[in-house]
Amino acid sequence: MTTTAPGRRAAEPAAPADPPGGRSNRRAFTRRRALTIGAFLAPAFIAVAVFTYYPMLVGSLGAFRTWTIYNVADQPWSGLDNFRTILADPLFYGTVMNTIVWVVGSIVPQFVIGFALALWMRRKFRFRGLYQALVFFPWAISGFLIGVLFRWMFNSEFGVINDLLLRSGLVESPLPWLASPALAMPAVIIANIWYGVTFFAIMILAALQSVPDELYEAAALDGAGKVRVFWNVTVPYIRTTLALTVLLRTIWIFNFPDLIFGMTAGGPGGRTHIVTSYMIEITQQGEYGRASALGLIVMLVLAIFAVFYLLATREKKEAYR
Amino acid sequence: MKHRSASFVAMMAAGALALTGCSGSTGDDGDVTLQMVETLTNPARQEILQELIAGFEEENPGVTVELVSPPTEQALTTVQQMLQAGNGVDVLEVQDSTVGPFTSNDWLYDMNDDLADWEGWDALTPNAAAFANQEGPTYLIPYGFYGLSLFYRTDLIEEAGFDGPPKSWDEMIEMASAINDPSANTYGYAFRGGTNGSSNAVAIITAYAADEIDPENAFLLADGSSVFATDEAQDAMDDYLDLFTNGSPPSSIAWGYPEMVQGFASGSTAFLLQDPEVIATIRDDSTLEEDQWSTTPLLVGPSGKAAQPLASAGWGVAESSEHKEEAVALIEYLSTGEAPLTFAKGNSLVPILTSAEDDPFFSEGPWATYVAMNEDPDTYMNVIQPRSVSWWQEWQEKSDRELQSVLLGEMTSEELLAEWDTYWSEKYASEE
Known part of the structure; x- marks a missing residue:
């Protein structure tokens, strides 16, 4: 089943003809395109990173600290x-x-x-x-x-x-x-x-x-x-x-x-x-x-x-x- | 170009998202906005608070108070986060169980200097002044007190042939057992076996050991050992289990506040040991007539005394507040004159002012019991429980669970008291 995928991908570049100007122009286009895609994805990535993974990481590190409500500012490491x-x-x-x-x-x-x-x-x-x-x-x-x-x-x-x-x-x-x-x-x-x-x-x-x-x-x-x-x-x-x-x-x-x-x-x-x-x-x-x-x-x-x-x-x- | 502007928009959106969470500050026209955070909330209470706030704003032009009422279940977490962040709180509700963690984190402001010339001190009851700690540091001014009294069904005890309510735990066991008739779905005592069940067990233990306990820490004796190791504690637990077996619904192992109140209001149980807030709840309950129920003082032990655990909450100022002067003024307003009485009436609390004794609302009907207990401090000793220790919440959950184990017959009362004694002795020892 997986063999179909590379075949399909290989066929794609052949369809549109290379724009005049050759390889460098195409690379610029790809870079700009990648930047755009990246920029559009960024809010989602940042949101997930800031609101899900960062708190999760901090919370997980808390498992190895002495962390109680009686002193939230000071959280010394306590190993296991x-x-x-x-x-x-x-x-x-x-x-x-x-x-x-x-x-x-x-x-x-x-x-x-x-x-x-x-x-x-x-x-x-x-x-x-x-x-x-x-x-x-x-x-x-x-x-x-x-x-x-x-x-x-x-x-x-x-x-x-x-x-x-x-x-x-x-x-x-x-x-x-x-x-x-x-x-x-x-x-x-x-x-x-x-x-x-x-x-x-x-x-x-x-x-x-x-x-x-x-x-x-x-x-x-x-x-x-x-x-x-x-x-x-x-x-x-x-x-x-x-x-x-x-x-x-x-x-x-x-x-x-x-x-x-x-x-x-x-x-x-x-x-x-x-x-x-x-x-x-x-x-x-x-x-x-x-x-x-x-x-x-x-x-x-x-x-x-x-x-x-x-x-x-x-x-x-x-x-x- | 098109692509670039699209990227720009997306970047801006990302930036905006990353910046969310930063908040603004107060207005720059000289006006002050105070954020007031309550942690025990309900719509009726909010209404009373808004009324009082309006009165304060009228007396203090240029000061606006914004009441923040997070849902009760999340309120503590929310207020902790606000205090930790160091902004957004000026005045806050402080409970006797939260004053410990709040002060150990330096989140509360000591109002003592600001209140040095406050006229309101003289109007406070001795209990209120003690909780506010006039000698300093003053982290809160209480807005009222909770305190136990015995609610009883006049109709049910009359039917059972008794003249009046019980005065001691002994009489309670006798009357509850006489009234108890499971086949008719009628029981004597609304036993508390569920959440906070251990607090009532402690009430009977401290009543039995009233002559020995340290009023400043009702879990300890004068020599510093725990109350749970005394013979009186064992007698109290034996009697308490007797009351459960012979005078209470078997399912009350799982009863918490709602089941107890429902049991009492519906006529399933004749006696209920509860805080004054039940007065308002029962008055609102259309199934019960005024003459079907009343209150009587907390039950005494063999020593003839009862230990009333004073539970309280009040208003404090956040250390991080930029408007401490106005915040203290708001607390003064809430603690002087009519305001504290209005708040206590509306929330069914024992008031903080001595003048309440002249107020018919408090001196007549079910509230009169609290005045009577206040007037006889030798019998109804006011004691303080160590609610501000760091292990208080752990203790509550542990002791509730273990009390349930005893009620289920999986643990003996001797084992329970030995366990509680060890727990408190070790906790205090580890603190030294």
Whole structure:
């Protein structure tokens, strides 16, 4: 596939004839052109460098300094002390375990339900556009606000969820959702599933709409049943989108302490604390150096996912070529 | 040529972007604009502040005050960045938990010399004068105080056959347990197990150890050891857990401020230990009639005393301000005469002026409890908690989490108190 590119490029210079005046004139033109392109790109590069990479670099260097709110002007180097403090903190390992449960527990149901919704919305029915808009709506609400809403819904005494469970006779006494170590994590995960399903639904729906109808017609002619068509036509065709969406969402859910903060603030007893909500807690304590160190650890872990993501995008680009 | 002008435009755009962030300065016609930054904000509060600011501007022609109200969640970060940048702040809200970091970074201006001849000192309550530190350095003048009182449902305790509210923690446990009826979704005490849960645990611990604690640092005894190692602390925790098990909703492990207030207002719980701001919240709540609830002083321990942790916030001047004189004048205005009373009423705060006792707003109804506690400082000792130490926020999060572990039965109260004692002893030792 890559062999086509050089061939195409080689053919280009042959088409326009060299302007009179020869090579030097052409070089001047190229230089000026390069300058123009550079100048147009400069604002974007400067913006990204100033507002993204510079703060990121300074923040990362903070991980190796004693940097607290009590003396922001003086930040002496402290080597790996911040990392040692984090790795010696038993709470850190608890948050790592919680993070794994939080990410896996959220992403699998989000994916399955989102896929199902997408398959359903692909069919034409009345008010499909309105329905799609409604499905997408939760994505527009802030995570913290969703946390606060679900905090009330899961409230043991006044919450609508216990009320429904009691009325339907599924439970005999109210469940202490956010007060129980066994139920708190499922509760925040349920809230996150509600929130994240929409992203999968929309992404997968877009991918499904790209599957040519001819493929389905051909499969039908060959006598393939619905299940067979799903596994042998639909899934292989949108495989890359599925992988990309899952990878992207993994990174986002990992980095999504907002909902937890609004709902449980990491409680009870740290049972819903994930690594990133723990990082916020350390920041609130004014321990910026330690928070940066934890941030770097998170970044390294997420970089692994990002590499997979980039590999998958490349595969996707090549598939479209 | 065309290309060159295009490059020029792009370069200019890049330059403009790179320069964003540099701000201008005040007008050059002699007029002064003060930037006033608040860190605890809501629309009603902004309205009151704007009213007071208008009064100040009227008395001080040529001075304009711009109120900056960053959203509460980001307010501290925003104000820190402004102070670090060294511009954009003249007057700012300083909380007892932020005065430590702000002064250690030299961000606050010592107003003591400017206030040497201030007439307002004599009108302040002893607590307010102590917080403003008349001997200097004066980094803030408080605008009001928070302080605990017990809110109780008159209807619920009457139904349970009691004559009046509890006066001690012992009576509280007895009454809460009697009222507690989970099958009817009625509970005694709105227990605080969630965010800031440890503050109420500390309230009962310091009440039990009131005879021994150092009022200047309620976490320590006179000999400098921590209050958490005392036998009284253990008795207090035992009783407190008894109150949780027998008189409170089991789910209150996760209760923070909103759940506690909702529980009380909805009639799910009969008692609530809270700050005076709840008075305004409940008055605005149409579900509760005035005669269904009231307040009573903070509960005493076996010693017959209670330790009232004074929490406060106030107004200070930024060291980097170029208009310190006008900034101090604004703070004087906000702390004298009617202004501080208007602010305290509107924000449900214990006022800073002695004259408030003659104001029917504060001397009648639920506010009378605060006047009563003020008049009996031997029983309701005013104590100061070490909120300005650098580990205060860490302590709050750690102690909340550990209290939850005890409520969940994953840790004993003995282990908890030993852990808290070690924590404070080590922190103070490392500071020396």
